[in-house]
Amino acid sequence: THIEYLNYEVLDDYGWGLHDDDLFENAAAADLSAEDYGEFIAPPNENVLKAAERSGQRWPFACRGGACANCAVVVVEGEMEMPSNHILSSEMMDEGVRLSCISAPKTDELKIVYNIKHLPGLDELRL
Numbered sequence: 001t002h003i004e005y006l007n008y009e010v011l012d013d014y015g016w017g018l019h020d021d022d023l024f025e026n027a028a029a030a031d032l033s034a035e036d037y038g039e040f041i042a043p044p045n046e047n048v049l050k051a052a053e054r055s056g057q058r059w060p061f062a063c064r065g066g067a068c069a070n071c072a073v074v075v076v077e078g079e080m081e082m083p084s085n086h087i088l089s090s091e092m093m094d095e096g097v098r099l100s101c102i103s104a105p106k107t108d109e110l111k112i113v114y115n116i117k118h119l120p121g122l123d124e125l126r127l
C-alpha cells in the first residue's frame with residue numbers, strides 16, 4: 001500500500017481543514033519537512049504505525065495495543081482494517097479515526113493525517 005501522511009499540527013499552522021478536498025494537494029505543494037508530510041510503502045499485514053516507523057517516521061504512541069489513542073490517525077482517503085475497537089466512539093469511527101498501532105492498510109492507496117491528539121473528543125481517551 002502506498003501511504004501518504006500529513007501531520008495534524010500542520011493543518012493548524014496553515015489554516016487547512018481535515019475535510020478540505022485539496023488538503024493533500026496543498027500539503028504536496030507546501031514546502032513541508034519529511035516529518036510533517038511524505039509517503040511510504042506499507043506491507044498489507046503490518047500495522048501502519050510499525051510501517052511508518054520502519055520508513056523512519058516517529059509518530060506518537062504509548063500502549064501499542066489499541067487502548068490509549070495516542071497513535072490515532074484520520075483516514076482521509078482509502079481504508080484501514082481495525083480488528084477490534086474498545087475506545088473510539090462510533091462518531092469517531094465515522095470520521096475516519098483509526099488506531100494506527102493495530103490497523104493494517106486495506107486499500108492500495110491511503111491518505112492519513114497522524115498526530116491528531118487535538119481532535120475534539122480524543123484528548124480524554126489518551127493516557
Ligand code: FES
Pocket residue numbers: 060061062063064065066067068069070071072099100101102
Ligand atoms: Fe495506544 Fe495505539 S498506541 S492505541
